[in-house]
């Protein structure tokens with residue numbers, strides 16, 4: 001089951017839920033019960049595209 005992260009706009013509580021895509025619309029804040037939530041897309045859920053290329057050049061310019 002996919003995992004979704006939400007942030008409550010009301011109390012700023014952050015939580016993670018394990019629900020299906022259809023069910024996540026009925027998710028509510030476990031702290032204050034508000035349904036006014038903002039979904040947080042973590043960078044880990046996105047497919048890896050590109051990696052940090054190691055390139056270190058000393059700047060020997062000017063003086």
Ligand SMILES: [Zn+2]
Pocket residue numbers: 008009010011012013029030031032033034
């Ligand atoms: Zn809340």
